Amino acid sequence: MSKVRVLVGTMKGAFVLTADGKRKDWKVSGPFFAGWEIYHMKGSAADPNRIYASQTSGWFGQIIQRSDDGGLTWHQPGLKPGEPEMPAFPGKAPNRFLYDTSAATGKPLTTHQWYDGTQHPWEFKRVWHIEPSLTDPGTVYAGVEDAALFCSTDGGESWHELAGLRGHGTGSQWMPGAGGMGVHTIIHDPTNTKRIYIAISAAGAFRTDDGGINWKPINKGLRSPYIPDPNAEIGHCIHHMAIHRSRPGVLFMQKHWDVMRSDDAGDNWREVSGNLPTDFGFVIDVHAHEPETLYVVPIKSDSEHFPVDGQLRVYRSRSGGNEWEPLSKGLPERDCYVNVLRDAMAVDTLDQCGIYFGTTGGQVYASADSGDTWAPIVRDLPRVLSVEVQTLN
Amino acid sequence: MGETDNTTVAQVRVALPYHLRNLAGVTGEVLIEVAPPVTLRALLDALESRHPMLRGTIRDYATGQRRAFLRFFACSEDWSLAAPEEPLPDAVAAGQEPLLIIGAIAGG
Numbered sequence: 001m002s003k004v005r006v007l008v009g010t011m012k013g014a015f016v017l018t019a020d021g022k023r024k025d026w027k028v029s030g031p032f033f034a035g036w037e038i039y040h041m042k043g044s045a046a047d048p049n050r051i052y053a054s055q056t057s058g059w060f061g062q063i064i065q066r067s068d069d070g071g072l073t074w075h076q077p078g079l080k081p082g083e084p085e086m087p088a089f090p091g092k093a094p095n096r097f098l099y100d101t102s103a104a105t106g107k108p109l110t111t112h113q114w115y116d117g118t119q120h121p122w123e124f125k126r127v128w129h130i131e132p133s134l135t136d137p138g139t140v141y142a143g144v145e146d147a148a149l150f151c152s153t154d155g156g157e158s159w160h161e162l163a164g165l166r167g168h169g170t171g172s173q174w175m176p177g178a179g180g181m182g183v184h185t186i187i188h189d190p191t192n193t194k195r196i197y198i199a200i201s202a203a204g205a206f207r208t209d210d211g212g213i214n215w216k217p218i219n220k221g222l223r224s225p226y227i228p229d230p231n232a233e234i235g236h237c238i239h240h241m242a243i244h245r246s247r248p249g250v251l252f253m254q255k256h257w258d259v260m261r262s263d264d265a266g267d268n269w270r271e272v273s274g275n276l277p278t279d280f281g282f283v284i285d286v287h288a289h290e291p292e293t294l295y296v297v298p299i300k301s302d303s304e305h306f307p308v309d310g311q312l313r314v315y316r317s318r319s320g321g322n323e324w325e326p327l328s329k330g331l332p333e334r335d336c337y338v339n340v341l342r343d344a345m346a347v348d349t350l351d352q353c354g355i356y357f358g359t360t361g362g363q364v365y366a367s368a369d370s371g372d373t374w375a376p377i378v379r380d381l382p383r384v385l386s387v388e389v390q391t392l393n
Numbered sequence: 394m395g396e397t398d399n400t401t402v403a404q405v406r407v408a409l410p411y412h413l414r415n416l417a418g419v420t421g422e423v424l425i426e427v428a429p430p431v432t433l434r435a436l437l438d439a440l441e442s443r444h445p446m447l448r449g450t451i452r453d454y455a456t457g458q459r460r461a462f463l464r465f466f467a468c469s470e471d472w473s474l475a476a477p478e479e480p481l482p483d484a485v486a487a488g489q490e491p492l493l494i495i496g497a498i499a500g501g
Contacts, residue, residue: 035412059462059496060412060450076446095449124455 004348005070005390006356007051008364009038012382014053016071019377023354023368026377032074033065040129040343040386043070047137048390052156054127054142062126064094064142064156077156094156097124097144100163109166112146113175122146122166129343129386131186135193143183147174147200151212162212165198170217170234177202177237177256184342185241189248197251197266201342202237205253207266218266222255239282240342244291252294252321254284254342259296261321272321277308283345287370288353292320295347295355295371297340305360306337314355316371330374331365338363343386350391358384402426405436405481406491410463413451413494417444422491431486433465434477451494466493 006017013031032038036055044050049070055063065074077094099122101110114120125145133139142150142159148166150159165171165183174181182201189195194211197218204219222236229235237256244250253260253269257280260269273279278298287293294317300308307313312331315324338361348354355367362381367374406422414420427439441448453460465472468482468490484490 034415057412058499059410059460060416061453061460062449063416063446079446093445093448093454096454098455 002350003392004350004354005043005048005392006346006364006366006377007041007043007071007386007388007390008358008381008384009041009053009343009386010358010362010382010384011037014038014041014055015378015381017364017377021350023348023350023366028378029071032071033063036063037126038385039126040388042130042132042388043390044132044137044140045134046132048392050132050137050155052130052132052140054130056126062095062097062124064127064130066094066156077152077154078158094158097127097142097150097159098161099124099148099166100161102163109163109171112171112181113173115176119172122148124148125180126182128182128184129186131188134188134190141186141196143186143198145180145182146176147181147183147203149183149186149198149212162208164208164213165206165215168206168215170203173234174200174203175235185238187241187243187251189243190245191248195248195265197241197243199238199241199253201239202235202256204234204236205238205241205251205266218262219269220267221262221269222260223258223271224256226256240284242285242294244286247291250291250320252284252286254281254296256280256302259284259294259321272317274317274322274324276315276324277313281340282342283340283357285345285347285355287355288347288349289351290318290353293318293370294321295345296324297345297357299339305339310335310337312336312338312359314357314367314371314374327367327371327374329372330367336361341385343388344384346387346389348389348391354389356387356389358387360384402428403431403486404488405431405439405485406488407436407440408491408493409447410494410496412496413447416446416450418446419444424488427486429486430480432478432480433472433475433492436481436492437477462497464495464497466495467491 002021008015013034015030019026033055039054041053051067053065066077111119127142129143131141138155149162185199187197199205206215224236227235239254241253249265251262259273261272262269281299314327317324338359345357358364360383364377
């Protein structure tokens with residue numbers, strides 16, 4: 001029988017939630033890495049027992065953890081007991097993310113724009129998002145703050161930067177948003193291994209068609225009145241992007257304000273906010289079996305990061321945007337002032353698609369009927385940073 | 394600052410903060426063998442060689458510098474800003490006193 005495994009990253013550790021295909025009775029495991037910030041966890045589609053986690057701390061920096069048994073046990077890649085010991089500092093290591101500034105790989109970019117418009121050194125802070133390859137469990141990508149894309153081809157034991165992203169020409173103009181400047185979205189085209197989409201807050205969306213060597217901004221049609229040139233090539237604060245695997249050229253985006261859609265792989269965007277009560281928000285996702293069915297969680301405004309009127313609502317569009325319906329059955333009707341962060345929504349692939357999201361109040365909600373009804377899996381976790389789900393057969 | 398002319402490998406005591414003890418899978422202080430002279434750099438190199446999961450958590454990978462929210466103390470002295478090549482006090486080199494690695498206190 002099928003079952004689902006929900007991977008929850010929080011401000012104080014990781015949790016693994018499991019249930020059978022009915023998705024009614026849940027087992028909660030954790031906290032793993034208690035006391036650490038777990039920005040993201042994601043399993044390999046090629047080997048679901050392999051899960052990568054980004055463990056980070058303001059005191060101790062970045063750690064990459066890996067599980068090869070579905071989240072039961074964890075180790076830093078290459079440092080499992082019994083494995084050959086690595087060379088001493090500062091040699092190869094699973095948590096070593098060094099920016100590539102060599103002329104051989106492009107432009108030796110060392111600064112980006114700071115809040116005040118001056119140039120500021122690129123400084124690694126943490127891994128925001130981990131995206132395993134769709135076909136090789138040993139290949140995995142990491143989106144980091146300050147914004148860059150790294151890749152490992154040895155299961156996370158060592159990392160190298162795909163320097164063409166920062167070096168393609170606009171990197172020196174990128175600027176952080178209030179939450180920092182990080183690569184938070186990485187999407188593989190399931191039909192074209194050379195094509196990857198990424199998004200950066202607050203630089204915009206970018207695409208490579210050659211496996212990460214060359215990149216170009218894909219922000220035409222985005223309009224951001226709060227930046228000096230609202231129609232600029234870069235500088236847009238994208239919060240998240242999503243695709244349906246059957247139509248990888250169709251992209252959906254939750255921008256700072258505006259829900260957007262592109263039907264040509266990001267070359268052009270149009271707004272599909274339609275009748276949403278507010279088009280500010282962070283998450284966006286697509287139904288597993290219906291490529292025109294979208295989910296967002298409207299948030300009141302960029303100054304008030306909580307639901308409108310204290311009512312937590314997921315909004316669903318069955319028409320690829322513009323027409324939206326509120327989904328509220330089982331969600332708080334009043335006095336709810338949580339947020340849902342950009343990586344904190346996911347869908348499973350069971351016949352009756354399940355939708356999951358986590359809140360800054362520590363609740364993880366699940367719907368086993370495409371969003372018609374909801375119930376909390378857990379209510380009192382630490383602030384939820386990310387939610388991913390694996391469908392297991 | 395200490396001096397040592399001892400040529401034998403010393404067993405140096407290191408007190409790690411809670412999260413680094415968990416990461417290294419140890420309880421209490423750790424004992425690290427260090428060939429003299431026992432400097433901060435030699436001790437951290439040996440510590441990270443013995444417990445490689447700590448690499449990058451005490452010294453930043455990009456700069457090699459002590460991470461900003463960590464401090465080093467030895468024999469009631471603050472060694473956070475000492476040169477990495479400076480020999481640690483004799484009492485630390487002899488294993489009589491630990492090197493303390495301490496994280497900044499954060500409330501809330």
